[in-house]
Amino acid sequence: MNNLKENDIIEFVRLKIVERTDIDIDDITEESSLEEIGLGSLDVVLISGEIEDEFKVEVDPMMMFESKTLKEVASRVIASK
Amino acid sequence: MSLKQCHIGLSVSGHDPAIAIIDEKGEVAFAEATERFVQQKRAWGILPDHPEHIRSILPKYIDNNSEIFIAKTWLSSKRELPLNVSGGFMFEDNDIKWLLGLQSYSFNEAGNNIRHLYGDKVKKDECFDHHLTHAVNASYSAPFSNALCLVIDGEGEVGAASLYRLESRRLKRIWRSWGPGSLGSYYGLLTKLCGFDWRVGEEWKVMGLAAYGKFDISILDNLKKLVQVKNGKLFFPPSKEVLDLLVELRKSGREHNEDIMKASDLAFNGQLAYSYFLDQILKSIQLESDENLILTGGCALNSAYNGTIIKNHNFKNIHVPSAPADDGNAVGAALLSWMKYNQTNKIPSGDGSPYLGTDIRDNLTKKKRQAILKHHSFSRVESCIADSGYQVAQLLYQGKIIGIMRGRAEFGPRALGNRSILADPSRLNCKEYINSRVKGREDYRPFAPVVFEKDIKRFFDYNLPSPYMSYTLPWKEDFLKKIPGVVHHDNTGRLQTINKERNPWLSSVLNEFEALGKLPVLLNTSFNVMGKPIIHSVEDAMAVLTTTGLDGLLIDDLLIVK
The missing domain is CATH 3.90.870.20 (Carbamoyltransferase, C-terminal domain)
Known part of the structure; x- marks a missing residue:
């Protein structure tokens, strides 16, 4: 259940990153570094809000800034449920 | 009058500091903005537990048997977040740094003066979500137990709007807005463009001046582009767009030393645009026609807009508390502390008296x-x-x-x-x-x-x-x-x-x-x-x-x- 949810979250974040950058979706994996992807801080915040709405969790505003990879984001979202 | 259990709420936004006391029964025993005591408008940068102010208040409520619980109105220092996600494009970077610095100082230091005075009588020091403290304060004085509760302000933990449902006096968050989109910041910008000073709360002057202006479709259209409302949530356009709009809007504004009436059309259309944004939010949140509405947050001080809700929307009753801005949050935080101590999520019901100072x-x-x-x-x-x-x-x-x-x-x-x-x-x-x-x-x-x-x-x-x-x-x-x-x-x-x-x-x-x-x-x-x-x-x-x-x-x- 947790794995499935983790994949859902990773997939959701990948799509949101693609919407905001020129990066090809195939180049974004669960191990991709958020820092290297080069998202702007505003994009990071807005994606955090979208995660909160989509998965009905309370997201810590610093979560995306503190997480190194998409996988780590997913783990923190699951932990906050 | 001494309390065994004294829940002290401290408003720690860095502006509009205030102190509130909740007694054992969950009633507000005292609430006052620090600006009254220090006689400085909005008391920027002054701690809510100002040493002399607390000495004039607390001895009446605290004795040797008292236990003190301190409650703050933010979960964290906003300084940790990047600049452009707090207040966004509506303020200069210099203003944002200043605001974040004051919030951080107040958040970190408030409570020390109470601890200095009362030592180990202070049993706990807790922090609560900023918009939740707004919502709890407003719900406490609401004359009904079920309502939609909308918080609209300059900024909260992650954004400047939150919607809650109050059901049998229990609050549950429905959504919150993320990012810098903010009607409080919008009105601050409008205040500045009209040649007034948002720092000392001159938004009042814009509201008063609006009555002298006339409708101007080009000003209104430009103002409407400054904020986007999507499903009740607030967004600003890209900064380049904002900068272009500001060039146009400044032509209708005024410098501080110019004739006030020069900005009257901007004030009038600015208030219209503000109403347009809030109307969109209210339309998006009201699902049933017999809902009660609690409106709070600093934007709930816009009495000109508030007076139009009854005409333009279908809410059964409307409640705006006496202190909807950040001073009022001191009450919300203290109530949350009392609720936590008493292991209840039910918000006590106040008598609605504003005479608490x-x-x-x-x-x-x-x-x-x-x-x-x-x-x-x-x-x-x-x-x-x-x-x-x-x-x-x-x-x-x-x-x-x-x-x-x-x-x-x-x-x-x-x-x-x-x-x-x-x-x-x-x-x-x-x-x-x-x-x-x-x-x-x-x-x-x-x-x-x-x-x-x-x-x-x-x-x-x-x-x-x-x-x-x-x-x-x-x-x-x-x-x-x-x-x-x-x-x-x-x-x-x-x-x-x-x-x-x-x-x-x-x-x-x-x-x-x-x-x-x-x-x-x-x-x-x-x-x-x-x-x-x-x-x-x-x-x-x-x-x-x-x-x-x-x-x-x-x-x-x-x-x-x-």
């Missing part, structure tokens, strides 16, 4: 009273215990302008009869006289009327009780010329409604005034001079009396007439 009877000592009676150089100083309402009504009838300092101070920005200046609004030049000779403020600014709750329909187009002056309503045409002192340029008035149960003394003044053959309407403005907060001490009141054109002053039962 310092009691002037604690300040008017026997020594001060004797000194005034003995050494004064006024024409009349007397104690009128039994009939002060009658005496004040008589003076108002004679055209006198009287300062009132009675009982406990109001919590929130409005003077509601306990720290007020009263006058007869039927006198032709009273507005100009009070603006120029008493308050020292611009002559376009309006004054508020006080009417009996039972008379709302007699005087106004909509029947909306307004115990905290939260709504501006259009006067009925019959009265426009009869009470010019409280009719604004657009024929509206930001009314305070009173009744005998809630406002016995002010009701007695209004009754006596009516008995003298006058319309039962009084002019009520805050007891201060421009640029200063509402008076706090006997000395503050005497200073206003002796340095302005005020004719008289009632301090508790001591009547002083020049």
Whole structure:
């Protein structure tokens, strides 16, 4: 259940990153570094809000800034449920 | 009066600091903004547990057996987040750094003065979500147990809007807005473009000036592009777009030293755009036609907009608390602390009284009273215990302008009869006289009327009780010329409604005034001079009396007439 949810979250974040950058979706994996992807801080915040709405969790505003990879984001979202 | 369990809420935004005390029963025992004590508007950068302020309050509530629980109005220091996600494009980076610095200082340091005073009596120090403290404060004084509760302000933990549902007095968040989109920031920008200073809360001036402006589609269109509302949530456009819009909007604005009326069209259309944004939010959140609405957050001080909700939306009842801005959060945080201690998620129900601050009877000592009676150089100083309402009504009838300092101070920005200046609004030049000779403020600014709750329909187009002056309503045409002192340029008035149960003394003044053959309407403005907060001490009141054109002053039962 947790794995499935983790994949859902990773997939959701990948799509949101693609919407905001020129990066090809195939180049974004669960191990991709958020820092290297080069998202702007505003994009990071807005994606955090979208995660909160989509998965009905309370997201810590610093979560995306503190997480190194998409996988780590997913783990923190699951932990906050 | 000492409390075994004393929950102290501290508003730690860095501006509008305040302190509130909740007792064992979950009732507000005390609430006051720090600006009153220090006599600096908005008290920027001053801690809510100011050392001398707490020494004037806490000994009354705390003894050797007391346990203290401190509650703060933010979960974290906003400084940790990147600059452009807080306040966004509406402020200069320099402003944002300053605001974040003050919030961080207040968040980290508040409570130390209480700990210094009371040591290990302080059992806990907790932090609560900023918008939740807004919502709990507003729900506490709401006269109903079920409602939608909308928080709209400058910024919260992650954004500047949150929607909650209050059900059987329990709050549950439905959504919150993320990012810098903010109606508080929008109005701050509008204030700046109109040549006023948002730092000292001159948003009031924009609202007052709006009545003199005219509709301009190009200004309005540009303003509407500054904020996007999607499903109730707020977003700003990309910064390049904002910068282009600002170039255009500045053409309708004014510099601080230019003629105020130059910005009237911008103010008018700015208020229209603000209404457009909030209307979109309210339409998106109301699913059923018989919902109650609680509106809070700093934006709920926009009484001009609030007064339009009853006409444009289908809410059954509307409640705006007496202190919807960040000072009020001190109450919300203290209540959350009390709820946590008592292991309940049910918000206690308050009696709605805004008279929660310092009691002037604690300040008017026997020594001060004797000194005034003995050494004064006024024409009349007397104690009128039994009939002060009658005496004040008589003076108002004679055209006198009287300062009132009675009982406990109001919590929130409005003077509601306990720290007020009263006058007869039927006198032709009273507005100009009070603006120029008493308050020292611009002559376009309006004054508020006080009417009996039972008379709302007699005087106004909509029947909306307004115990905290939260709504501006259009006067009925019959009265426009009869009470010019409280009719604004657009024929509206930001009314305070009173009744005998809630406002016995002010009701007695209004009754006596009516008995003298006058319309039962009084002019009520805050007891201060421009640029200063509402008076706090006997000395503050005497200073206003002796340095302005005020004719008289009632301090508790001591009547002083020049």
